[in-house]
Amino acid sequence: MSGADRRYNARMLERVLAWIDTQREASLQSLVEFLKIPSVSAQPKHAGDVGRCAQWVADRLRAAGLEPQVRPTKGHPIVTATNVYQPGRPTVLFYGHYDVQPPEPLEQWVSPPFEPVIRRGAVVARGAVDDKGQVWANIQALTAWQQVAGGAPVNLTVLIEGEEEVGSDNLEHFVAANREELKADVALICDTGQFARGLPAITYGLRGLVYTEIFVTGPDHDLHSGMFGGAVPNPANALCALLATLHDRDGRVTIPGFYDDVQDLSPAEREEWRTLPFDEPAFLREQGLSAGSGEVGYSTIERRWARPTCDVNGLTSGYQGPGAKTIIPSRASAKVSMRLVPDQDPLKIVTSYERALRVRAPANVKIEFARHGLAGPVIVPRAGRAMQLAAEAVEVGFGVKPRLIREGGSIPVVALLRATLGVDTLLVGFGLPDDRVHSPNEKFDLEALHAGTRTAAALYQKLAEL
């Protein structure tokens, strides 16, 4: 890029940001419209709403000067859009999702989940921050570029799916089948968060995920615990005994080979995290806890960002109603998931997990497994040019330099884009730690929406210099 082009783009960005500043109220009203569509991908009764939402996104991308398509899949549609390709410009692939988590439990919402309201400077609705609000910040930024300068100064490919909250089942095939069309120099995802209010962040690491279910069967029907108890295998007792073997006294996971491929934290990284302004007592208090927990020898941040886990997410067996029912249950099951860190391999881990539990199980119960998703852990190179440009963009948007952090969650598409398209992803998110993602009363802070929209606008200018 020539110096003249760079100076021109920088001037344009000033005007784009000014436009965004004047359009705050209109932008919020558009987001409210977006949030009113109950695009709950998991619930068949909302299938029509999901389709309607895809069309709404396509319409808004067209208004931002892009050429959108609503692409059918075996499940919910994927929306793609491109601007007019101009040789010599870098290509940015923006990924987001327009579907949302189920809103239940409804009775815990202060206001209905699909009737957005503004409360304490935030818009409250299902999907507010995950991921409609952050997708909208990008569409609004592109609209601004369209209004002010006839478009952003990069080649753009937009990919917004409708099945992120149900495991992105059709995305892998779609990306593989459209590899050429989706090729890009860098990918951008806005589905993470700030480190804290006013401390914007770029996320360079994510944990992977192995989500499994184990079923233990004893007798082939529930038995009277008086007539049979003590003489037949109890699958609920057996399940508990099995799950209890998964950790040692130091909180380490006992699956053979579990830590073999785990990258040690460097002293520099540990020191960097140690100096983050993290109020641990407040963090624990917000979860109703007086003390943390976990692997011996690591801090709370290290445990969340850089150490693997093995957690029971659900338990089911026998009688769960009020009072007493005296049965030996026929079956017991548990949802068990593991968060993985670089360079753990999900398939290797899940295979070792299943084998270990089979070996440890008593012979008189039947063991079965189901897998509900595998995702690799992610590290984005911190020293790259894209990361530098993204940091500059965040500083434009928020007025302060971003922190480089990791997050403990998983965004499986990052590994998918790396594996299928060979592209690294910038994770630049605007949410706050207390946004109640996946919970009742999800919110998105209006200052974060505005600073995020400005950051997105700056990103599409900065990345032109890639």
Next chain:
Amino acid sequence: MSGADRRYNARMLERVLAWIDTQREASLQSLVEFLKIPSVSAQPKHAGDVGRCAQWVADRLRAAGLEPQVRPTKGHPIVTATNVYQPGRPTVLFYGHYDVQPPEPLEQWVSPPFEPVIRRGAVVARGAVDDKGQVWANIQALTAWQQVAGGAPVNLTVLIEGEEEVGSDNLEHFVAANREELKADVALICDTGQFARGLPAITYGLRGLVYTEIFVTGPDHDLHSGMFGGAVPNPANALCALLATLHDRDGRVTIPGFYDDVQDLSPAEREEWRTLPFDEPAFLREQGLSAGSGEVGYSTIERRWARPTCDVNGLTSGYQGPGAKTIIPSRASAKVSMRLVPDQDPLKIVTSYERALRVRAPANVKIEFARHGLAGPVIVPRAGRAMQLAAEAVEVGFGVKPRLIREGGSIPVVALLRATLGVDTLLVGFGLPDDRVHSPNEKFDLEALHAGTRTAAALYQKLAEL
């Protein structure tokens, strides 16, 4: 009792038995009427049916020559009845219950639970054997005595409650408040079974029961397993670890003092049980099992009848729907019950259990307990006169001598009658091991109904000789 009286009663019994033989069909029709009343004590929608059932029982006791009363309680009514007291005769207290278990799951019934049908020589309906059929056998026997001889030759107190299936909450108070009225020389309960078809039994031992629930709380709301996993206590993992400590490798319960008061089995008793015609492979096959399980050093019958247990009856935590939900649950709970044997004390055991789990629990989770019922174990003296007379009655009814057995279940009223009235109970039951008590398609064999009615008639004659 004089020899003349004894001979007279024996002649009357012959005529009573003959009357019973001629009334088989009419007796079955009355039982069918009884079974059609959906007296499900646990379900508020059936409260009216429970009351109607109490009245039905009272009417039938009046027809058998007794003076019945329907006595209100804070819950469902208790039916009592007496004959005209005659000094010098022993008093028999017959206890039964007219309420039934909920019929659910309805879809597993071959015919509707409250529309009795005859299938393969048995009447199929909820409550067929537990306990309506066995209560009815006694009312029919008393009716026969009334028809043939103007009444049975003993003083009678009948006590039939409507809350046995929901923990007999109001019975303890009722028995204590009516101690004088209920005083008896022996109690009789027909709520147990034959050892096998054609092998009638008198049960001289029952296990006790401690039914508890444990609640483990970590964070005060469900947390995202990516954002928090590894750094906060997981109550589901903690619960499994706790429950896994309850048994050692030999299947023995590790609660301190658990075995302190357990009576050892005598070599004679073990030998007696060893020679019972018990087809263990068939017993296991019927439960879908290839191998038994339990405390090392004991046979399957010993484990069921004479050894204490600790079984998980239900597990509840976190996400239990299809697929994946990545949460650290806020709470995990388990129903845990222990079957007790003589001379374990329920209160001592439950106290030690709760203390042990509190001590073993990690400091960063909250532990709470609920108790859903305590019942003491029971041994009836085998050598007593009442037992001898009951054995003779069974031989009259079934044509073969009964086995003396124990059962693994609990009938809390036996300990209650012992403690409050100082009376021992004869457990003479007519059910078969495959009667599906508490399960869909509960049944009562028609031959067992008939032999049981004859046995009951003989009991009211034999016990006159007490």
